[in-house]
Amino acid sequence: MKRTYLLLFLALALVFSCSTDSTDDTSEGANGLLGTWALTDILIDPAVNDDDLNFAKEIIAFLQNENCDLVILSFNDSGTLESENKIDHLSINVGTGGLDIPCPTESDEENSLWVLDGDQLTISREGEDDEVITIQLDGNTLIIPGESVDANNYDGAEAVFTKQ
Structure with a gap:
């Protein structure tokens, strides 16, 4: 069950990387966010020893080696965000040959x-309150802290996206 929550966290992290209604933001930061991003890793605080987070990290690494992106975010210059999330459709099989x-x-x-205003990413979805997330954007790496998604369950984890 915890694995399901972890996968849900990763999906939410991607969804929450979208923002509101400003289409005229041409700052360097917003321009750096434009493009397609894929979930490539999660970072776990070394002080946190959470088997579910460690297992999620292994799943992402395994699927990356198979050229499979679980979550893809596309930030468009029109201020729209398109997200594609495969996490809820994962099937983990254990057999005599190991993990599949x-x-x-x-x-x-x-x-x-x-x-995007500085490091504050605001995401707006119809019928819902705006979500504001503090992000780290450094070249081709986008990091979203787990605490921004669920402070109770994902403290110490960060979702890492790489620009495609």
Whole structure:
């Protein structure tokens, strides 16, 4: 069950990387966010010893080696965010040959609006309150802290996205 929550966290991290209604933000930071990003890793605080987080890290690494992206975010210059999330469609099989995790063929897609102000990413989805997340954007790496998604369950983890 905890693995399901971890996978849900990763999916939410991607969804929450979208922002509001400003389409005229041409700052360097917002321009750096433009493009397609794929979930490539999670970082875990060394002081945190959480088997579920460690297992999620292994799953992401395994699927990356198979050229399978679990979560893809596309930040467009029109201020829209398109996300594709395969986490809810993961199938983890354990057999005599070991662990088998096929790349999901189904995904959940969502469209949102985004605005970046400094390191504050605001995501707006119709019918919901805006979500503001503090991000780290450094070249081709985008990091979203787990505490921004769920402070009770993901303290010490960060979702890492790499620009494609």
